[in-house]
Amino acid sequence: MTPETPRNERLLTIQEVSKWTGLAVGTLYHFVSQRRIPVVRLSKRCIRFRYSDLLDWIQTFIQETR
Numbered sequence: 001m002t003p004e005t006p007r008n009e010r011l012l013t014i015q016e017v018s019k020w021t022g023l024a025v026g027t028l029y030h031f032v033s034q035r036r037i038p039v040v041r042l043s044k045r046c047i048r049f050r051y052s053d054l055l056d057w058i059q060t061f062i063q064e065t066r
Helices: 014-021 025-033 051-059
Strands: 047-050
Touching (some): 014 025, 014 047, 014 051
């Protein structure tokens, strides 16, 4: 991440996402294989997660209270 890169555009590793979300690395790989979580593919074997995409993804699971 360069100093000019906004925080919400930061690319996270699967280990960082696991620590941040509390989801196991294996669960995240499973979600990636099922296309249930947004991912950035840098190569065939290298994936990253955009912070802003994860925030949007998590927001889809939050239900508003009445």
